[in-house]
Amino acid sequence: MKQEAIPLPDDAAMAVERLERLVQREREGRLQAEAIAERGLRELYESQVRLALLQRITDCANRSNDFSEAIGEVLKEICEHMNWAFGTAYRVEGGGAAVSCDAWYTAEPAKLFPLVEATRDRTFPRGEGLPGRVLRDGHPHWIDETELAAHACRRIAAACCGVRSACGFPVLIGDEIVCVLEFFSHTSMLDKDAILLTVTQAATQLARVIERERARATLLHDALHDAMTGLPNRTLLDERSRAAFERLPESREGLAVLVIDLDGFKAINDKYGHHAGDIVLIETARRFDSVITARMGGRRRGDQASWRATLARVGGDEFVVVLDALPDPAIAMDLSGALIDALKAPILVADEYVNVGLSIGIAHSGTSYCSVEQLRQDADLAMYEAKSGGHGGVVTFSESLGNERRNRMALESELRDAIREKQFTLYYQPIFALGKAGANTGKLRGFEALIRWNHPDRGLVEPGRFIPAAEAGGLIVFIGDWVLRQACNAMARLHAEMTAQGLDPGELPYISINIAPQQFLQPTFSSHVQRVLLETGVPPELVRLEVTEGVAIIDPDQTRQVLEQVRSWGVKTSLDDFGTGYSSLSYLQNLPFDTLKIDRSFIASMDDPKSRKIIRAILDLASNLNLSVVAEGIETMEQGASLREMGCEYGQGYHLGRPLDEASAFALVWPEGTASAA
Template sequence: MPDRGAVAALKSVPIDMPLPVDARLGQLERQLARERKARQAAEAIAEAGLRALYESKRSLALLQRITDRANDSDTLTDAVAFAQAEICAEMGWDFANAYLVFSMMEAVPCDCWHVANPSHMMPFIHASRTTTFQRGVGLPGRVLANPQAHWIPDVRADENFARREVAIACHIVAGCAFPVMARGEVVAICEFFSRKAVEASEPLIEILAQIGIQLGRVAERETARETLLRDAQHDPLTTLPNRVLLHERASSAFKRLGPDRCGLAVLVIDLDGFKAVNDKLGHDAGDVLLVATAARLRDAIDGTVGGESVSRALGSERYAGLERARRTRATLARTGGDEFVVLLENVTDDALPRAVAEALQAELALPFSIGRDEVAIGASIGIAQSNPTYGDYDAVQRDADLAMYEAKAAGRAMTVTFTETMGTVVRQRMALERDLRGAITENQFVLHYQSIVDLKSGLIKGFEALVRWQHPQRGLVPPGDFIPTAEGTGLIVFIGDWVLREACHAIARLHARMTWGKIDPPFVSVNIAPQQFLQPDFVPYLRTVVMETGVPARCLKLEVTEGVAVLDADRTRRVLEECRDIGVRVALDDFGTGYSSLSYLHSLPFDIIKIDRAFVAVMDQPKSLKIVHTILDLAINLGLRVVAEGIETAEQQAALTALGCEMGQGFWLSVPMEEARAFALLA
């Protein structure tokens, strides 16, 4: 304690008097202590700043490395795996694990994890790789419920840590987790654990959040790529696999077949009546119908391949086969406008494809409600099953297509299974169609002419033009061998147009080189198929042919069957009236063989009827003779001219003449001949 008197004496000393040495030393020591303390504080601040700067640089470097890898990664799991290893190495975590998130409701382990020393942590690793967490449950569940970084300083004391017991056994202490965000949603969760305490800090939490954002961009790219791929492989209307995805899946399935190449089946489904619905109600209604059809097909397939429908179709005695069928995998695809395909893999019961087809037919047999309308459609289904003769999936698909076309030709709601015999027949027909197209291009057709004779006088009144095919290998092919195929493929329109023009040219040439005087020049009669007759431009084409060839319109007769009326009676009436306006007359061919010949004769303006050869051939029978007599009386009353076809004997000619039949044709009178020989008969 300083002496008070000395202090008082010191205060009384003048200011300019120097202090004692001891006092000055004490003053300096105190000043040095203050400066030392200030310097130490400044150094501490500087060190802390440098340390923070260093940590910040390390964190930024970590973020940069993870960002660079994320930019180069094709998959989220690849980027996450890299991030796990980097974060563990940089921050000292012992174990990292990842989860994928579905519908923001649960976190599912994706087997993407990293561990520095697994020997002491395998029980905890196993629990983390096999546990799914619901929203709000456990560390991943917390991130789902509140998408941000979550920190657990001591998992041993956390009541909401689902793996606490195994964590304690493995000496786990600290844990944290952060979300991987994409488009505002959690798509994945990364969690980290340490066997020692790890303090949380705002910079650390912020850097983890940034890492989650960078990883989320990988998820966004992956989702976008998957979306593009899905759009490229799926039908946008029905969301079903399209032709591309079906072919990939089917080709892969075919390659997995055993040496016997059995176990794969293809069902090709083509809707019956869909075009009519589309035309009547519009394309929007057609789209609604396609979506509804796809849903029904899915239901039928799921039920059948699942077993229940198969049981009903096959019967209880087939239960053993049914059990095997349950393992079958089915793929439904939309491959065209109204065409669907079902691919069945691992088919162990040969009856299963047929049972699936029956279930599909049953579903489509029920009417559909489209707005206020109720529509009915069906399906033509072709089935083909793999076997040792097939070398690839495309061959199976091709034969299923062939079977479907056969089903369509057989009528509505039919199912046909491909056989080798069918394949031979269909391939022959396809070859014939191919040759027919070549024949049209290369002008391989010729016309023969059969005389139409006045039965009383025996004079030739005209000729029927009959097409023949001069095949380069097969020679002269009769019409019965190719006309049905031409009609079925629509090629008859092109052939018919050529026949009409060529016949008119031929009869015009005949008229030009002979003098007829008061005798009517001969006419030419040309068969016109229904598809050709009902073409929108048929009458303009007919008018053009008449004008360009110079044939008198009265010397051209067209022969049509009642099929034109069956297809479109109103259109047929208009065309017949327009033909009359030109001066061309039309005959109803094969009269008496159709179901409604009399009805059409009454309602449509025909000029001529041709009695079918079937009645002429049996005129020696009283009943047939009466039918012919009735037809002739009907024609006379309606003011129609009559030609009898298929006159093969003198007795038939005499009987028809006696009944008052005006004209006839047949082998008895003249066989079909090439132009020069046929027209020479006029001499």
């Protein structure tokens, strides 16, 4: 007999129902907790995998300073992590286009070959293709299957490879896009947040590699280039020069070195300051580079015999050009002419236009050279020979020039020893009043101090044999200062002795001292003269400084200022060798001279009517300007007589009196030593 269920009381039924709901909620909570735990574990695993990926990418970035080494490994890691079919990269330089750097990765090269080939060597301008869009907008871009099939520039290659989606990411240094990463996948890219997080962090590590690569390139560039002009410096020039010399054929022909020095650069620095000098150097380098680039651009492309050029600034105002693989030596001379022409147009400096000239020395390689350093030295010698002419130009080295220049350098070395060992002595040539017409005698008025070199082996050396070398080597300043002090000392002794003997002060002779342009233009010249006057005690009015017209040409303003200053102390001034240089009446009008000295070349050719007319004109000019005149180089009685008849006041020369040592010359001032005049 079937037993019937006994209905529960209402309270019991409700209790059971509550228990069932609790069990259900507990079951659902347990399932939810298990799902959360599973998702957390999955996210933790994915995070650990991503962190491991980024750690590998970071390690790769840390051990590499070369982008080309790091990018391949980074593309491989990302593609394998994301299970993407193909990854590649593009470099961006100067904000221009995205250029393929031929760095790519795919696990299936054969299958992805069409897409790889369609991507290699590609350049994407801003806005074109996926890399161009990333470059234009500065943020990641995604392309799905529809857009890839309809618009992508590589859609045919992508379709052949079964690619369904693509993405591109910028690699940034600050706000600058330096690289674009591009990836393709066989499936749709759905989890964009995870992709974005992973790839952007990898891109940050790549940016660090590029930053170090740039810093290294900058350091290397700075070490090998001149900071002011950007040209190669001496270090890079030496490296390229030696490599070029080693490439020479057995004949050692085909290499030329041009050493270039700017004419007048120091005057620009002195007048306008070093900032102006920097402007001149930068503009000069720009013009030189433009000329050389244009000349090299005219070569036939692919011609193995085409010449190469390296333009460098090696210091100061000196540039060097090394020409390599020259098919014709005449190219060096033609290029030199073009460089000179390039500087004919003035350069704007401090709101004024200044002109700069060039002195260029050329040396060509040959079997006599064992190193490129020897070639450079000979080009340097040729440059100094060009510069010694006074007006720049181009000189090609020759063996005779080398011998001459080396002899001059040896002479300069000996002169330095002579200065140090005090081997110089002064001779004094008397200057006489020529007297009135018909008279045979004149009065001794002064002396010109003339230097001699008491050489330990060659004996007494005339100034004409060593003064040019002293001027070229910059030693004339030291020699000139020594002459000034010695002459003033000697004359102070003579004056003291004459005064002690009770002679008329009006009979005291003056001393005439030659001042070299380099000496005169020293900023401290006038203060040096004043110091010598005070220390020696010589009467300033009996000191006469002789300068040439070349001084006025170099800097008329400074010349006038110095002359006025020394004349304010009583010192007299003479314009030496008048008529042989840049003679201009403006100098006589604007510069405070007391005396003109007629050059000996006019006196020697007095038989020529033209020379007599020039002398006559000089005497008339001096008379009108209230200047005294001294004629140099009077060698005969007839010359002296003619000058006296023409009204020349003073004269000197071998006929009147040869240069003498101090004792012999000063003996002429005493009555028993009175000399004869023409």
